[in-house]
Every structure is written in structure tokens, then in C-alpha cells.
Amino acid sequence: MTGISATPAVHGHGLATGEPVVRARSLVKRFGDITAVDGVDFTIRSGEAFGFLGRNGAGKTSTMRMIGCVSPPSDGRLTVLGMDPVREGASVRARLGVCPQEDNLDLELTARQNLTTYARYFRITRAEARRRADDLLRFVQLDDRAASKVEPLSGGMKRRLTIARALINDPEIVLLDEPTTGLDPQARHLVWERLFQLKQRGITLVLTTHYMEEAEQLCDRLVIMDGGRIVAQDAPRALIDAHCTKEVVELRFAAEDHESCADKLVGIGSHVEVLPDRLLLYTDDGDAIVPTVYERGLRPSGVLVRRSGLEDVFLHLTGRTLVEA
Amino acid sequence: MVAVMLGRVVAGDVVRPAHVGAVTARDLTLIRSAGSYFWLVLSGFAEPLLYLLAVGWGVGSLVGAIPLEDGRSISYQAFIAPALLATSAMNGALAEATINFFAKLRYLKHYDSVLNTPVTPAEVAFGELMWATIRGALYSGAFLLVMIMMGLVTPWAALAAFPAALLICLAFSAVGLAMSTFMRDWSDFEYSGVVQFALFVFSGTFVPLSVFPEPARILVELTPLYHGVELTRAMTLGPLDSTSLVNLLYLLVLMVAATAVAARRMRRRLRR
Structure with a gap:
């Protein structure tokens, strides 16, 4: 069956x-x-x-x-x-x-x-x-x-x-x-x-x-x-599993150049996304990789480890640019 | 069955009486549940009544008795009363079929919700046609009562004039609905208001058409209220003859044609 x-x-x-x-x-x-x-x-x-x-x-x-x-x-x-x-x-x-x-x-x-x-x-x-x-x-x-x-x-x-x-x-x-x-x-x-x-x-x-x-x-x-x-x-969970890692680490930096921070993060997690206000680090185990961020000399002002959601999938598939209808 | 087939031919779509009734019933609910609305509807016949009093007595005292073709002579007030009856029928029908209908169509999005049900655009058009006609019938019924009370018409002649008023209501309701589907915004109603007023004063309402110069007379004979006035006048003062039949046919054809236009335009607009 x-x-x-x-x-x-x-x-x-x-x-x-x-x-x-x-x-x-x-x-x-x-x-x-x-x-x-x-x-x-x-x-x-x-x-x-x-x-x-x-x-x-x-x-x-x-x-x-x-x-x-x-x-x-x-x-x-x-x-x-x-x-x-x-x-x-x-x-x-x-x-x-x-x-x-x-x-x-x-x-x-x-x-x-x-x-x-x-x-x-x-x-x-x-x-x-x-x-x-x-x-x-x-x-x-x-x-x-x-x-x-x-x-x-x-x-x-x-x-x-x-x-x-x-x-x-x-x-x-x-x-x-x-x-x-x-x-x-x-x-x-x-x-x-x-x-x-x-x-x-x-x-x-x-x-x-x-x-x-x-x-x-x-x-x-x-x-x-x-x-x-x-x-x-697909089903919501299946979409998340198919298009996204299990967790996302959100890193905020006080007044630093996000691009250069992103360069230092290369190799950690599956990939890094740069947003105007924060960096997103895609990974299956957030807590495990946060220490690595500090080991590379980065000092984020805020760190948030969260489960990935449909919004991550949605933004990944449809892009982040604002399209005015 | 007849209604369904008639709908097919006129509207080019299915028209089921139960659905038409449901559309009309919604509007009737308004009158039933809001007493103030009832008075609002009735207040509409005040305008022709004021003309009857002001112009009828005022001008009437200057012109004296009006001789009829059959040798009788009547008061000026009795001469203009049938024309004002036709006008109140037109006003009542147009009040509902233009501004109110346009608001429901364009701003309240009322029909968007109705058309999510089995009701079709043609049925909406027919339902609103019925409702506008009812409003016109209320105007003209009230006006006829006043005419009876003032001794301007016998109750029997009033009974004969009422169906004629109904036909005027139907024709103008249909014209109003069709017109509203072409309106771009509220300012367009300013123009239609002017046309409506022109019809009111030039349709042989206050003076016989024979006093106008030839070209003006021909122009007036092409417009709908003139045929309505002729018909109500024939019903109340006589004589009923072959021209009455022409008036009747004119209004019938206008009603059918305008309904067909309204129903088709509704479908194009609402089933995109």
C-alpha cells in the first residue's frame, strides 16, 4: 500500500x-x-x-x-x-x-x-x-x-x-x-x-x-x-525542506560594512545572504556555527538563531525586490 | 418560461424570474426596513407637484381655458397634469436607474458580490429595471392620487393612465440603466441632468407642440418623454387613436433596446 x-x-x-x-x-x-x-x-x-x-x-x-x-x-x-x-x-x-x-x-x-x-x-x-x-x-x-x-x-x-x-x-x-x-x-x-x-x-x-x-x-x-x-x-513543510536549510542565523552589526562581514563568513553554513540591515546565514544547525562567527573575529551586535520558515522560501523564490503593482 | 425566453432574446443570457425577484427584493428590503427611505422615495414626486401648483395656477390664470379637439375645453392645470404625470414617472425611474444604480455598480461594488452567486448580469439588469420601475410607479401613483383629489382627472381615467405611466417607467428605467453603464464618473450625470430637464420642459408639457417651429417639433417628436406625455394625455383627455399606438410602440421598442444594451454592457463589465 x-x-x-x-x-x-x-x-x-x-x-x-x-x-x-x-x-x-x-x-x-x-x-x-x-x-x-x-x-x-x-x-x-x-x-x-x-x-x-x-x-x-x-x-x-x-x-x-x-x-x-x-x-x-x-x-x-x-x-x-x-x-x-x-x-x-x-x-x-x-x-x-x-x-x-x-x-x-x-x-x-x-x-x-x-x-x-x-x-x-x-x-x-x-x-x-x-x-x-x-x-x-x-x-x-x-x-x-x-x-x-x-x-x-x-x-x-x-x-x-x-x-x-x-x-x-x-x-x-x-x-x-x-x-x-x-x-x-x-x-x-x-x-x-x-x-x-x-x-x-x-x-x-x-x-x-x-x-x-x-x-x-x-x-x-x-x-x-x-x-x-x-x-x-507542495505542503508548507515540504517547501521549506526543499528550498531552505533547517535554521537561519540572523546577524546584525553595529556600523560595519555588511559586504566585508559577509566575506569573512564564507564557508560557514550553506550560504550567506546580505540584507541592508542584517546578514542571514543559512544552516541546518545554528547553535553549532555561531561560535565560528566569533572565531573569525566578527562581533555582531545581535545574533538570532531561528527555525527557517515559509517566508525564507518565499523570499528566496520570488526575490526581495519590491515590485509595485 | 415566457420570461426566460424573453430574457434570452432581449439580454442574450439566461434570465430566471426567481433571480430577478431576488435582486428586486434586496431593494424592497430597504424601503420596508427604513421608513425614512420611503419618504425619500415619495419626496421625488414633489417636483412635478410644485410645477402643477405654481405653473398650473400661475400661468393658468393668464391663459384661461384650453380648447380640446373634440370641442370640450379644460383648465390649463388639467392640460399640464398628464404631462407632469409622465414627468414624475420619468424622474422616479431615472432617480434609481442612474445615480443609485451607478453607485452600486461602480463604487459600492454591490454587484460583484451578487454575481458570485448563480445570479447573472442580465438578471441583475432585469431586477434593477423592476426596482426602478417600482420607484417610478410610486412617484406616478402618488401624483395620480393628487390629480384625483384636485379634480383634474376622474378615478377611471386615472386607472387608465397608470399603465401608461408604468410603461414610461419601464422605458426610462431601461434607458437609465443603459446610460449608467457608459458613465465615466459623477460629473457625467450633470449632462444627463440637463438633458432630463430639457425633455421635461420641451415635450409638450406646458404648451402644445404645435406652437414650436417645424424643426424643433420634429426634434421633440424623436425624444421619448414626448411619446410618454402624448400617451398619458390621450389616456386622460383623449382621443385614443393611431398616434397613441405609435407612442406605445415607441416606448416599448425603447424599453427592449435599452434593456438589451444594459444587460450586455453589464456582462462585459462584470464578467471580465
């Missing part, structure tokens, strides 16, 4: 866990002369949390909009829940939940009305809509704000309400475009908790993010996008 279960676990929606729910082959999206998504291949399986990681303008949102059947692909093949997103878009969207990057809640309505009016777009009966709205408001801890207009709600509350709205049709896949961007740490953790609960219920989560912590915490698998292409895809 190779670890593939003979009897796949079945969750509430009757989809076998691990069955492909989104399949993209050489998927392309062009806007005029600009190619936003430049031939990507990926497969998202039911029940997993799948992440698109990339800086602004990497093509994440365009990819999400194609999966959400609101933006027709320019080229390549895409199936969502086994259907064609252009011809059968409405049928696919009936089974998706979408939490967009910018909250586009209905500011003129109350929190509860936001959910009940949205339910009608899915032809959910009034009574059922009310029941679901109340359940979901409890789920996102907004039941005490049900009758409040949306405008005065905090950013975190608005985001939670948007997530609740995305769940009104009991979706099989939930698309979340940067679900925690702009939220304070408390609000962010509450959103993560709820997303984790959804995942445990067997709902497939597809999210974009540029928070490495979010990707590491939530995603079973992820792709790193850069310039419309996928530059790596």
Missing part, C-alpha cells in the same frame, strides 16, 4: 475526501496586453485547504476569480466541481462560497439582512434563510450585532460577516481572497479559528494570502505564484 486509503472518508457533501474539485491545466488570463496568469497547473482536492501565495500582482486574485466562475479563462483548461466554469458557471457558483478581498457588504442593510438577502440569490426560502442567518451569526460571533447596520462594525466584524455570507448556501468550496489582510491580531486569530473549524467539517478552503504564518497554519498545500506563474507547489 502506498498510503492511499481504499475506502475514502466521506463528508457531509458526499464528496470523497481527496477527490479533485478544481483542476487547472495551462490556465491563462489576459487583460489586453497584460498576462495576469501565465499558464498555471494545479489540482485542488476536496477537504483540503489550498493556498495561493504571492505578492500583489502575482496573479492570485485573477486565478481565484476564474475558479469562482466570474472571470472567463483566456486559455487553457479549468474545471470546478467537474463542471465548465463558463458554460455551467451558475451551477458551479451555487455550490461555492466567496469571501472577496475587499468587503463588499451591503452597507445599507443590517448584518442579518445582509445574510437573508444574499440567501435569496441562491433561491433559499425565507424561513430557511432566517434560520441559517441566525446560525451563521452565532458561528462568527456576531449574534449580538444582528440588527446593527454594517457601517459601524469594525474591520474584523465586517470580515467575519463576509465569511458568514459566503457560507449561506452551505458551500462545498469556500474561496477566500486574503481573508485576514488589514485585521488586528485578535481579529485575525478569530478568523483563523473559524476557518479551521470549516476545514474540519470537510469544506474545501481555497485561499490567497501574503501572510506566511497564515499559509503555514491553515494550508495543507500551497502554490507560490510570481509574475503569473507557479514557481513552487
Whole structure:
């Protein structure tokens, strides 16, 4: 046996866990002369949390909009829940939940009305809509704000309400475009908790993010996008193992020339990276090599040994230069 | 089934009544839940009412009775009242189909969220068409009530004029929606406001079209409110004849064409 279960676990929606729910082959999206998504291949399986990681303008949102059947692909093949997103878009969207990057809640309505009016777009009966709205408001801890207009709600509350709205049709896949961007740490953790609960219920989560912590915490698998292409895809830990050493030693120097310090470090660890404010020393055992730094006569003002993370991989693969979108 | 096929032909896309209803229902929720909004909607018919009072009494006292073709003569106020009814229908429809619709389309990103559901852009266009028509119907219904109370129209004639007002609402709602998809920013509405005012004062509203010079008359006969005014006037004062049929067809064709444009432009804009 190779670890593939003979009897796949079945969750509430009757989809076998691990069955492909989104399949993209050489998927392309062009806007005029600009190619936003430049031939990507990926497969998202039911029940997993799948992440698109990339800086602004990497093509994440365009990819999400194609999966959400609101933006027709320019080229390549895409199936969502086994259907064609252009011809059968409405049928696919009936089974998706979408939490967009910018909250586009209905500011003129109350929190509860936001959910009940949205339910009608899915032809959910009034009574059922009310029941679901109340359940979901409890789920996102907004039941005490049900009758409040949306405008005065905090950013975190608005985001939670948007997530609740995305769940009104009991979706099989939930698309979340940067679900925690702009939220304070408390609000962010509450959103993560709820997303984790959804995942445990067997709902497939597809999210974009540029928070490495979010990707590491939530995603079973992820792709790193850069310039419309996928530059790596795997489980977060596997990506770190494949593209980075186990640990990173960060060295800061008071007022010295970083380049010349870097020269003195040659041969220690697997490689050295020079940043404007510090040097990064990549190694599998940080504590073991720190003494060597001092032996070479260097006197760093600060030394930090840490485990390598997704951010190291991300920056390694997509570069450190700031690209203004 | 008829509605679905009609949608196919007009909008070039699937149009399911349940989805159209859901889009309209969202707007109705607003009126139901916010009493102030209801008064805001009704306040819109105040403008034609003020004209009816000010111009009707003021100018009316100078011009005296107006002779009709069939030999009857009516007060000046009764002459302009049907035209102001058509105007209030237009104003109500355009109020919703231009500025409010444009805000939802461009600034509130309202339709971005709606279109993540099975609802299609054409269904959004139809739903908003219905809502703008409802607002126009509220304006014109309220105005008709005032006309009845002032003795300017019999209740039966008012009942006959209401469908004509509805058709004006539908046609102008569709035109408003189509127009809004072309608007670049708010300042464009300044121009449309001027056009709307020009239609109001030149569509045979205050004086019979026959007083205008020939070229101006032809120009007015090409514009939509003129046909609306002719229709409401025929419904309330008579006579209903073949020109009424032309007025009716003009508004129907305009409604269908403008809806088709609006639905297609919505799809191009929102399904990129």
C-alpha cells in the first residue's frame, strides 16, 4: 500500500475526501496586453485547504476569480466541481462560497439582512434563510450585532460577516481572497479559528494570502505564484525542506560594512545572504556555527538563531525586490 | 418560461424570474426596513407637484381655458397634469436607474458580490429595471392620487393612465440603466441632468407642440418623454387613436433596446 486509503472518508457533501474539485491545466488570463496568469497547473482536492501565495500582482486574485466562475479563462483548461466554469458557471457558483478581498457588504442593510438577502440569490426560502442567518451569526460571533447596520462594525466584524455570507448556501468550496489582510491580531486569530473549524467539517478552503504564518497554519498545500506563474507547489513543510536549510542565523552589526562581514563568513553554513540591515546565514544547525562567527573575529551586535520558515522560501523564490503593482 | 425566453432574446443570457425577484427584493428590503427611505422615495414626486401648483395656477390664470379637439375645453392645470404625470414617472425611474444604480455598480461594488452567486448580469439588469420601475410607479401613483383629489382627472381615467405611466417607467428605467453603464464618473450625470430637464420642459408639457417651429417639433417628436406625455394625455383627455399606438410602440421598442444594451454592457463589465 502506498498510503492511499481504499475506502475514502466521506463528508457531509458526499464528496470523497481527496477527490479533485478544481483542476487547472495551462490556465491563462489576459487583460489586453497584460498576462495576469501565465499558464498555471494545479489540482485542488476536496477537504483540503489550498493556498495561493504571492505578492500583489502575482496573479492570485485573477486565478481565484476564474475558479469562482466570474472571470472567463483566456486559455487553457479549468474545471470546478467537474463542471465548465463558463458554460455551467451558475451551477458551479451555487455550490461555492466567496469571501472577496475587499468587503463588499451591503452597507445599507443590517448584518442579518445582509445574510437573508444574499440567501435569496441562491433561491433559499425565507424561513430557511432566517434560520441559517441566525446560525451563521452565532458561528462568527456576531449574534449580538444582528440588527446593527454594517457601517459601524469594525474591520474584523465586517470580515467575519463576509465569511458568514459566503457560507449561506452551505458551500462545498469556500474561496477566500486574503481573508485576514488589514485585521488586528485578535481579529485575525478569530478568523483563523473559524476557518479551521470549516476545514474540519470537510469544506474545501481555497485561499490567497501574503501572510506566511497564515499559509503555514491553515494550508495543507500551497502554490507560490510570481509574475503569473507557479514557481513552487507542495505542503508548507515540504517547501521549506526543499528550498531552505533547517535554521537561519540572523546577524546584525553595529556600523560595519555588511559586504566585508559577509566575506569573512564564507564557508560557514550553506550560504550567506546580505540584507541592508542584517546578514542571514543559512544552516541546518545554528547553535553549532555561531561560535565560528566569533572565531573569525566578527562581533555582531545581535545574533538570532531561528527555525527557517515559509517566508525564507518565499523570499528566496520570488526575490526581495519590491515590485509595485 | 415566457420570461426566460424573453430574457434570452432581449439580454442574450439566461434570465430566471426567481433571480430577478431576488435582486428586486434586496431593494424592497430597504424601503420596508427604513421608513425614512420611503419618504425619500415619495419626496421625488414633489417636483412635478410644485410645477402643477405654481405653473398650473400661475400661468393658468393668464391663459384661461384650453380648447380640446373634440370641442370640450379644460383648465390649463388639467392640460399640464398628464404631462407632469409622465414627468414624475420619468424622474422616479431615472432617480434609481442612474445615480443609485451607478453607485452600486461602480463604487459600492454591490454587484460583484451578487454575481458570485448563480445570479447573472442580465438578471441583475432585469431586477434593477423592476426596482426602478417600482420607484417610478410610486412617484406616478402618488401624483395620480393628487390629480384625483384636485379634480383634474376622474378615478377611471386615472386607472387608465397608470399603465401608461408604468410603461414610461419601464422605458426610462431601461434607458437609465443603459446610460449608467457608459458613465465615466459623477460629473457625467450633470449632462444627463440637463438633458432630463430639457425633455421635461420641451415635450409638450406646458404648451402644445404645435406652437414650436417645424424643426424643433420634429426634434421633440424623436425624444421619448414626448411619446410618454402624448400617451398619458390621450389616456386622460383623449382621443385614443393611431398616434397613441405609435407612442406605445415607441416606448416599448425603447424599453427592449435599452434593456438589451444594459444587460450586455453589464456582462462585459462584470464578467471580465
